Amino acid sequence: MTEPFNIALIVGSASARSRTAALARHVSERLNQQGFRVRIVQVRDLPAQPLLHADTQNEEIAAAAAVVEQADGVIVASPVYKAACSGLVKTFLDLLPQRAFQGKVVLPLLTGGTLAHVLALDYGLRPVLQSLEPRHVVSGLFLLDQWITITKEQSAALTDEAAPRLESIVRGFVDAVRSNGEYR
Amino acid sequence: MTEPFNIALIVGSASARSRTAALARHVSERLNQQGFRVRIVQVRDLPAQPLLHADTQNEEIAAAAAVVEQADGVIVASPVYKAACSGLVKTFLDLLPQRAFQGKVVLPLLTGGTLAHVLALDYGLRPVLQSLEPRHVVSGLFLLDQWITITKEQSAALTDEAAPRLESIVRGFVDAVRSNGEYR
Amino acid sequence: MTEPFNIALIVGSASARSRTAALARHVSERLNQQGFRVRIVQVRDLPAQPLLHADTQNEEIAAAAAVVEQADGVIVASPVYKAACSGLVKTFLDLLPQRAFQGKVVLPLLTGGTLAHVLALDYGLRPVLQSLEPRHVVSGLFLLDQWITITKEQSAALTDEAAPRLESIVRGFVDAVRSNGEYR
Amino acid sequence: MTEPFNIALIVGSASARSRTAALARHVSERLNQQGFRVRIVQVRDLPAQPLLHADTQNEEIAAAAAVVEQADGVIVASPVYKAACSGLVKTFLDLLPQRAFQGKVVLPLLTGGTLAHVLALDYGLRPVLQSLEPRHVVSGLFLLDQWITITKEQSAALTDEAAPRLESIVRGFVDAVRSNGEYR
Numbered sequence: 001m002t003e004p005f006n007i008a009l010i011v012g013s014a015s016a017r018s019r020t021a022a023l024a025r026h027v028s029e030r031l032n033q034q035g036f037r038v039r040i041v042q043v044r045d046l047p048a049q050p051l052l053h054a055d056t057q058n059e060e061i062a063a064a065a066a067v068v069e070q071a072d073g074v075i076v077a078s079p080v081y082k083a084a085c086s087g088l089v090k091t092f093l094d095l096l097p098q099r100a101f102q103g104k105v106v107l108p109l110l111t112g113g114t115l116a117h118v119l120a121l122d123y124g125l126r127p128v129l130q131s132l133e134p135r136h137v138v139s140g141l142f143l144l145d146q147w148i149t150i151t152k153e154q155s156a157a158l159t160d161e162a163a164p165r166l167e168s169i170v171r172g173f174v175d176a177v178r179s180n181g182e183y184r
Numbered sequence: 185m186t187e188p189f190n191i192a193l194i195v196g197s198a199s200a201r202s203r204t205a206a207l208a209r210h211v212s213e214r215l216n217q218q219g220f221r222v223r224i225v226q227v228r229d230l231p232a233q234p235l236l237h238a239d240t241q242n243e244e245i246a247a248a249a250a251v252v253e254q255a256d257g258v259i260v261a262s263p264v265y266k267a268a269c270s271g272l273v274k275t276f277l278d279l280l281p282q283r284a285f286q287g288k289v290v291l292p293l294l295t296g297g298t299l300a301h302v303l304a305l306d307y308g309l310r311p312v313l314q315s316l317e318p319r320h321v322v323s324g325l326f327l328l329d330q331w332i333t334i335t336k337e338q339s340a341a342l343t344d345e346a347a348p349r350l351e352s353i354v355r356g357f358v359d360a361v362r363s364n365g366e367y368r
Numbered sequence: 369m370t371e372p373f374n375i376a377l378i379v380g381s382a383s384a385r386s387r388t389a390a391l392a393r394h395v396s397e398r399l400n401q402q403g404f405r406v407r408i409v410q411v412r413d414l415p416a417q418p419l420l421h422a423d424t425q426n427e428e429i430a431a432a433a434a435v436v437e438q439a440d441g442v443i444v445a446s447p448v449y450k451a452a453c454s455g456l457v458k459t460f461l462d463l464l465p466q467r468a469f470q471g472k473v474v475l476p477l478l479t480g481g482t483l484a485h486v487l488a489l490d491y492g493l494r495p496v497l498q499s500l501e502p503r504h505v506v507s508g509l510f511l512l513d514q515w516i517t518i519t520k521e522q523s524a525a526l527t528d529e530a531a532p533r534l535e536s537i538v539r540g541f542v543d544a545v546r547s548n549g550e551y552r
Numbered sequence: 553m554t555e556p557f558n559i560a561l562i563v564g565s566a567s568a569r570s571r572t573a574a575l576a577r578h579v580s581e582r583l584n585q586q587g588f589r590v591r592i593v594q595v596r597d598l599p600a601q602p603l604l605h606a607d608t609q610n611e612e613i614a615a616a617a618a619v620v621e622q623a624d625g626v627i628v629a630s631p632v633y634k635a636a637c638s639g640l641v642k643t644f645l646d647l648l649p650q651r652a653f654q655g656k657v658v659l660p661l662l663t664g665g666t667l668a669h670v671l672a673l674d675y676g677l678r679p680v681l682q683s684l685e686p687r688h689v690v691s692g693l694f695l696l697d698q699w700i701t702i703t704k705e706q707s708a709a710l711t712d713e714a715a716p717r718l719e720s721i722v723r724g725f726v727d728a729v730r731s732n733g734e735y736r
Contacts, residue, residue, distance in 0.1 A: 014238045014278070048232035052272060054198045083315035083487060084268070087275030088236060094198070094265040094272075116486040119451060122679035123311070123491035130674045131267035136688050136728070176688070179731045267671060300670040303635060306498045307675035311490035320504050320544070360504070363547045382606045382646070416600035420640060422566045451683035452636070455643030456604060462566070462633040462640075491679070499635035 005177050007031055007038045008071035012078035012089025014044060019148040020111045022156035024077045027109070029155060030170055036177075039067045043092045054095040065096060073105045073177040076129060080112035080142075084124035093128060101134035105180050107173040108140035111148065118142045138176050141169045189361050191215055191222045192255035196262035196273025198228060203332040204295045206340035208261045211293070213339060214354055220361075223251045227276045238279040249280060257289045257361040260313060264296035264326075268308035277312060285318035289364050291357040292324035295332065302326045322360050325353045373545050375399055375406045376439035380446035380457025382412060387516040388479045390524035392445045395477070397523060398538055404545075407435045411460045422463040433464060441473045441545040444497060448480035448510075452492035461496060469502035473548050475541040476508035479516065486510045506544050509537045557729050559583055559590045560623035564630035564641025566596060571700040572663045574708035576629045579661070581707060582722055588729075591619045595644045606647040617648060625657045625729040628681060632664035632694075636676035645680060653686035657732050659725040660692035663700065670694045690728050693721045 009028055013020040021042070028038040041064045043051070050058035056065060068074060076093075078085040093100075108125045110117070121142045129137050147162035158166060193212055197204040205226070212222040225248045227235070234242035240249060252258060260277075262269040277284075292309045294301070305326045313321050331346035342350060377396055381388040389410070396406045409432045411419070418426035424433060436442060444461075446453040461468075476493045478485070489510045497505050515530035526534060561580055565572040573594070580590040593616045595603070602610035608617060620626060628645075630637040645652075660677045662669070673694045681689050699714035710718060 014236065044236060048236045052198065052228060052232045052235065052275075081278040082274070082312050083490065084274065084312050087271050087273070087278045089271070090266070090268065090274050091236075091271030094270060115483040118484040119487035119491060119679070122451065122682045123307070123487060123675065126678065126682070127307070127671070127674035128266050128268050130678070130691070133691070135724070136690050138688050139682070139685070172687070267674065299667040302668040303495070303671035303675060306495035306635065307491065307671060310494065310498070311487065314490045314494070314507070317507070319540070320506050322504050323498070323501070356503070382604065412604060416604045419604065420566065420596060420600045420643075449646040450642070450680050452642065452680050455639050455641070455646045457639070458634070458636065458642050459604075459639030462638060491675070495675070496634050496636050 004035050004037045005072040005181055006070050007036050007073045007075065008068045009038055009040045009075045009077065010068070010089060010092060011040060011042050012076070012086040012092070014086060014088050016044070017150065018079065019145050019150060019156065020077050020079050022150040022154055023109065023111060023143065023148055025154060026156040027075065027170060031174070034174060041067055041092070043088045046092070051091055056095055061095065064092070068096060068100055071104060072181055073107065073173060074101060075107045075109060075173070076125065077109040078125065080110050080117040080120045083117065084120055085110065085128065090128065093132065096132065099133045101129065101132035104134050105173065105176045106134040106137045107169070108137065110140070110142045111145055112142060113145050115144065135180055136176065138173050139169060141165060188219050188221045189256040189365055190254050191220050191257045191259065192252045193222055193224045193259045193261065194252070194273060194276060195224060195226050196260070196270040196276070198270060198272050200228070201334065202263065203329050203334060203340065204261050204263045206334040206338055207293065207295060207327065207332055209338055210340040211259065211354060218358060225251055225276070227272045230276070235275055240279055245279065248276070252280060252284055255288060256365055257291065257357060258285060259291045259293060259357070260309065261293040262309065264294050264301040264304045267301065268304055269294065269312065274312065277316065280316065283317045285313065285316035288318050289357065289360045290318045290321045291353070292321060294324070294326045295329060296326060297329050299328065319364055320360065322356050323353060325349060372403050372405045373440040373549055374438050375404050375441045375443065376436045377406055377408045377443045377445065378436070378457060378460060379408060379410050380444070380454040380460070382454060382456050384412070385518065386447065387513050387518060387524065388445050388447050390518040390522055391477065391479060391511065391516055393522055394524040395443065395538060402542060409435055409460070411456045414460070419459055419463070424463055429463065432460070436464060436468055439472060440549055441475065441541060442469060443475045443477060443541070444493065445477040446493065448478050448485040448488045451485065452488055453478065453496065458496065461500065464500065467501045469497065469500035472502050473541065473544045474502040474505045475537070476505065478508070478510045479513055480510060481513050483512065503548055504544065506541050507537060509533060556587050556589045557624040557733055558622050559588050559625045559627060560620045561590055561592045561627045561629065562620070562641060562644060563592060563594050564628070564638040564644070566638060566640050568596070569702065570631065571697050571702060571708065572629050572631045574702040574706055575661065575663060575695065575700055577706055578708040579627065579722060583726070586726060593619055593644070595640045598644070603643055608647055613647065616644070620648060620652055623656060624733055625659065625725060626653060627659045627661060627725070628677065629661040630677065632662050632669040632672045635669065635672055637662065637672070637680065642680065645684065648684065651685045653681065653684035656686050657725065657728045658686040658689045659721070660689065662692070662694045663697055664694060665697050667696065687732055688728065690725050691721060693717060
């Protein structure tokens with residue numbers, strides 16, 4: 001019997017009740033069903049002062065960084081603010097070691113209010129993820145806010161337009177994590 | 185007699201004693217000498233929790249946002265972390281209104297340990313600044329850490345290589361603020 | 369009496385009858401009315417082989433490069449192809465000297481079929497223009513194809529939504545060229 | 553017995569005798585040794601006029617596009633000009649269909665004269681490649697010109713610093729093509 005794969009799901013929305021967080025929970029449920037062990041890092045719930053000062057000695061910060069370190073795959077989910085990923089999620093990525101994604105597969109997910117932000121995925125977020133030297137960053141997805149409804153369980157229900165896209169993207173990520181895992 | 189121009193200088197280094205902060209102080213001194221009124225926003229000194237949660241009702245956060253609002257020119261100084269500006273500085277920019285830079289002239293300044301980060305200026309930081317719809321973002325500068333020595337007054341001394349470059353860039357910013365000011 | 373300002377308008381559409389070219393002609397007419405001398409470089413009409421091989425000895429290539437050199441302001445108009453400016457326009461920019469935009473004001477204009485390409489302006493085109501070290505790149509504009517109708521004079525008619533935006537952007541460019549010109 | 557994998561190697565240098573072309577030949581030799589069938593598309597040797605006008609009816613242009621279509625993996629090798637990939641290589645990518653890289657693995661390789669161009673890989677080239685919707689774009693490499701010597705066979709000899717990096721990157725690409733190929 002083999003160990004299940006570990007997935008770190010980093011959520012970078014500044015607001016408590018957000019479509020990004022709901023989307024993350026939805027993706028987490030899908031991955032759980034497929035036998036992955038998912039751990040969510042809600043950046044907004046980390047202790048604020050140590051996070052901003054990149055204090056990796058802080059226990060909770062260290063624990064969150066360890067979630068990433070132990071992961072086979074990393075998902076970074078963020079709203080688009082000011083043409084890029086949120087400062088919140090970037091602040092967390094900033095305190096990780098230089099090659100924190102080495103050997104890992106990474107999936108970028110962005111949410112936003114207008115199609116005009118689509119390219120923030122490949123121009124704004126992906127180069128940041130690449131700088132952490134992952135094995136590879138698979139194709140990601142930009143989801144319009146209007147495609148996402150927050151359910152009463154704080155998960156996400158997707159429109160018929162969005163659901164198959166997300167499914168296909170998650171499948172690509174899952175395949176890449178498994179295929180990469182053969183080298184473990 | 186005319187009012188002096190207001191400059192907001194946003195500093196986005198996570199560490200207390202940083203080359204970025206020293207550079208900011210140095211630039212501030214130069215601008216003071218030329219009759220500008222400079223106010224520095226040290227993002228790391230803002231209250232952490234309200235900053236992370238984009239709580240613009242918080243008094244100190246509101247005061248920092250007002251410094252930007254009242255400015256004729258804005259300087260954004262940040263170290264390069266993970267191929268982009270710091271999450272810290274981005275977190276502050278995120279909580280500003282959509283068109284917070286309207287009518288203003290903006291100068292981007294980055295510091296970094298290796299020449300390999302130079303393009304973070306035009307690819308990583310500038311598109312974020314553009315999204316705030318400034319009048320214009322003038323030519324900025326990437327400064328190598330090794331060009332900057334922190335003086336005992338916590339200002340910066342620059343090497344002979346760097347000093348004239350910074351001078352020229354600051355002059356371009358000053359000219360643009362003044363020329364733009366004629367439309368006040 | 370002072371010399372009129374020279375504007376170089378570089379058009380980078382691969383097709384003969386394009387919205388980008390019509391837009392360029394429209395902008396050219398507006399600038400002519402305001403006393404500017406506009407010269408258009410249709411990159412697709414340059415001799416193909418010398419262009420591709422960056423042969424700056426070729427007479428027509430040299431003449432096109434001279435149009436840029438003599439300009440006070442440069443407009444780069446391109447459709448968005450594959451999330452960036454056209455290879456055609458980039459091929460022309462590639463053969464210009466390293467600091468070809470020094471002392472000049474630059475205006476980027478992009479056209480595209482979907483809002484999803486908006487950020488190609490600030491992430492795809494602007495960093496390329498910055499690398500030519502202009503005095504500044506003013507705020508540019510992305511125009512949806514559907515906002516542009518090609519008139520029978522091969523100029524462009526714009527929708528009520530687009531016309532005032534273009535006007536405002538062109539005015540910003542004009543002001544910047546004039547203000548910069550005081551330093552001539 | 554299975555079919556060997558097809559690799560399309562697109563070379564985008566404007567000059568006949570270039571380090572980029574030599575590097576491409578070197579990579580091609582390595583891939584041949586490992587049983588891959590490599591076909592090189594030298595963009596500068598394609599018929600210039602049809603290339604610039606995106607004339608996909610032209611026989612040679614159509615043949616070059618077919619090389620990409622039939623490939624399991626695509627390598628895009630370009631010098632850095634003006635902070636991005638060459639206009640030449642972009643002109644070729646522009647005439648490919650919207651999803652030309654679908655199901656394929658892609659490797660970006662850039663060469664340049666200074667470390668200051670490193671980020672052109674992830675900010676300038678990679679978003680363009682992503683727009684062609686590949687299965688994934690693996691980690692690529694920026695190589696300094698000084699690391700590459702052109703041999704008398706027009707291949708490349710690499711310094712001790714560069715050789716292992718290229719080897720590791722090519723291995724990542726090879727693994728990804730093979731792993732992806734299981735889904736053929």
